[in-house]
Amino acid sequence: MPIMIGPPHYEQMLHPAIKKNYGKWLYHEHVKPGVIKHVSQTGDEVYTVRAAIPKIISVDFVRMLCDIADKYSDGYVKFTSRHAVEFIITDKKKIDPLIEELESKGMPVGGTGKSYKPIVHTIGWNHCHTSVIDAPGLAKAISDALFEYFKRNDLPAKLKIAIACCLNMCGAIHCSDIAIVGMHRKPPVVDDEIVSKFCEIPTTVASCPTLAIKPKVLPDGKRSVEINPERCMYCGNCYTVCPGLNIINPKYDCLSLWVGGKVPNARSPPMYSRLVIPYLPNNPPRWPETVEAIKKIVKAWIENAREDERIGEWIERIGWEKFFKITGIPFTDKHIDDFIFSIRDFRTTTQFKF
Numbered sequence: 202m203p204i205m206i207g208p209p210h211y212e213q214m215l216h217p218a219i220k221k222n223y224g225k226w227l228y229h230e231h232v233k234p235g236v237i238k239h240v241s242q243t244g245d246e247v248y249t250v251r252a253a254i255p256k257i258i259s260v261d262f263v264r265m266l267c268d269i270a271d272k273y274s275d276g277y278v279k280f281t282s283r284h285a286v287e288f289i290i291t292d293k294k295k296i297d298p299l300i301e302e303l304e305s306k307g308m309p310v311g312g313t314g315k316s317y318k319p320i321v322h323t324i325g326w327n328h329c330h331t332s333v334i335d336a337p338g339l340a341k342a343i344s345d346a347l348f349e350y351f352k353r354n355d356l357p358a359k360l361k362i363a364i365a366c367c368l369n370m371c372g373a374i375h376c377s378d379i380a381i382v383g384m385h386r387k388p389p390v391v392d393d394e395i396v397s398k399f400c401e402i403p404t405t406v407a408s409c410p411t412l413a414i415k416p417k418v419l420p421d422g423k424r425s426v427e428i429n430p431e432r433c434m435y436c437g438n439c440y441t442v443c444p445g446l447n448i449i450n451p452k453y454d455c456l457s458l459w460v461g462g463k464v465p466n467a468r469s470p471p472m473y474s475r476l477v478i479p480y481l482p483n484n485p486p487r488w489p490e491t492v493e494a495i496k497k498i499v500k501a502w503i504e505n506a507r508e509d510e511r512i513g514e515w516i517e518r519i520g521w522e523k524f525f526k527i528t529g530i531p532f533t534d535k536h537i538d539d540f541i542f543s544i545r546d547f548r549t550t551t552q553f554k555f
């Protein structure tokens with residue numbers, strides 16, 4: 202019986218050369234920025250060309266990518282989670298013409314090996330109601346500032362940046378070298394009229410992870426909710442299920458900067474990113490304060506890290522004390538985690554590195 206729902210099996214979408222050599226790859230090497238060569242036990246060589254594209258694209262743009270794929274990569278094209286596009290090539294002679302065509306159409310080729318990868322980011326004001334920041338706009342501002350590193354392959358290690366426009370963090374924030382998280386800083390404002398008309402009270406109460414919401418009955422008998430501000434952590438979950446609990450507050454909403462996350466590799470286990478700047482102003486359209494702070498951290502890492510050290514691994518070696526000293530970022534009381542379950546994250550030794 203055929204499966205009638207869900208996506209097709211990924212194997213159907215693989216480039217024939219990838220399918221043929223599945224599980225037989227011997228090694229890969231970075232030929233030049235944006236080009237990776239894979240060599241198989243069968244003797245086959247396959248080249249991947251990576252280019253940066255915007256996250257939000259039109260049908261015309263997708264058609265153009267398909268035309269390029271037809272011309273160079275047997276009609277196969279792959280989108281990466283970091284908003285890049287990849288073409289698999291078996292004919293080495295097609296690499297340079299493909300790069301030329303991509304670049305001429307505004308898609309820079311790069312982001313492989315020890316380089317700055319395209320930013321993985323959430324959707325921002327375009328689509329999501331709890332958004333603090335216009336994540337795609339901020340991604341563009343940061344990418345413009347770091348663009349030279351996208352085209353190079355000589356950073357200490359790969360550099361991954363992520364942006365989430367609110368605390369729900371629909372992105373790789375926790376495991377990216379540098380992360381920006383949009384922060385609400387005030388509890389939602391309850392609009393009794395909207396809550397009583399549009400919201401299901403039990404669902405709204407249950408949506409709060411910190412049990413800050415409780416039901417209330419209005420003098421006219423209608424039902425609404427009230428929020429205990431002491432318990433609220435400004436996550437916006439309740440606003441997602443009830444439009445009467447508006448958490449957007451342009452005066453107080455801000456950005457925060459996190460550093461040192463990564464997934465596991467052969468050298469070290471996974472690392473969670475940690476807070477380094479608790480407040481940066483939400484300053485569109487170019488967010489100069491945030492861009493400057495990121496440039497400062499990247500520069501310090503490039504100048505001080507050893508070969509192959511991701512930002513988190515570099516900090517682990519020199520110590521957070523030294524990281525704050527080198528980057529000139531002030532350490533404040535806001536860096537101390539007072540969440541009820543934070544004890545397991547606390548330092549449990551008296552060894553400090555200054």
Ligand code: SF4
Binds near residue numbers: 323324332366368
């Ligand atoms: S991070 Fe928050 S605001 Fe951004 S898309 Fe996800 S839920 Fe929406």
Ligand code: SF4
Binds near residue numbers: 388413432437
């Ligand atoms: S913002 Fe989050 S913590 Fe605050 S009341 Fe709503 S669901 Fe609860």
